[in-house]
Amino acid sequence: VDRRQRQMCIRDRFRKDAWDWATRVEYRTADSEDKINLISDVIHDLDEGQQLLAKIDIQKTDSNSSESLLTGIQVGYSYRPEDSRWSLFNRLDLQSSSSQSGGFDVDSQKIVNNLNANYLLDDKTQIAFQYGLKYVVDNFDSDEYSGFTDLYGMELRRDMGAKWDLGFQGSLYNSHNAEVSDFSYGVSLGYNMTKNVWMSLGYNFSGFNDEDFTASDYTEEGIFLKYRFKFDQDTAKSIVDLMQE
Secondary structure: OOOOEEEEEEEEEEEEOOEEEEEEEEEEEEOOEEEEEEEEEEEEEOOOOEEEEEEEEEEEEEEOOEEEEEEEEEEEEEEOOOOOOEEEEEEEEEEEEEEEEOOEEEEEEEEEEEEEEEEEOOOOEEEEEEEEEEEEEEEEOOEEEEEEEEEEEEEEEEEOOOOEEEEEEEEEEEEOOOOEEEEEEEEEEEEEEEOOEEEEEEEEEEOOOOOOOOOOOOOOOEEEEEEEEOOOOOHHHHHHHHHHO
16 A cells, blocks of 8 residues: 555536537656546537547656556547438547566557448448558567558348347458458347447357457457447436336
């Protein structure tokens, strides 16, 4: 247990018309380490259901035996007009990290882009597409390693009444430098528990894992259970009403 620990957190939020800007600064000092975090994000509403998003995240840690610096920048764009059958979201992540510990220097740079698009075939059927790419450069002292990977994904979902839906999904994952490809494919049964609350139970017959591409989808082999929530002013009340039934 640290004999000395102090923590400070500063939050600020700014809203004006179509802009929303939030910033948080955290500082912690202790016998074991000192840590500073800076997180700032901005959202700008465009016309016809479009949004631009940007975020910066800086984390710096110093201790008696090591120090590290992690910097992340995210830029996103969403397109969700009410009168369009298409909706899409694209997010670009730029990450840089460096650390010194035990006489070793480790540096890493990563570029990740994820594009997700949805198309409504009719009132009961939708098809989702995903394309992700990643380029990584790692430096261990004087040694450098790099690699490029990408992912193609698709999912088809069909409503089976007011509450239930059935889905089929598949993904192809390519590690180009290693000349290796992996597949993930499976089925899932979804249930609309209440407004803006949806769950699904599924099984993948084959799979892989990469956290940079599969944050919202489960691609590993085996059984899985997923929940998705959409929060607005009515969601909390709907959840309370469901629990009281």
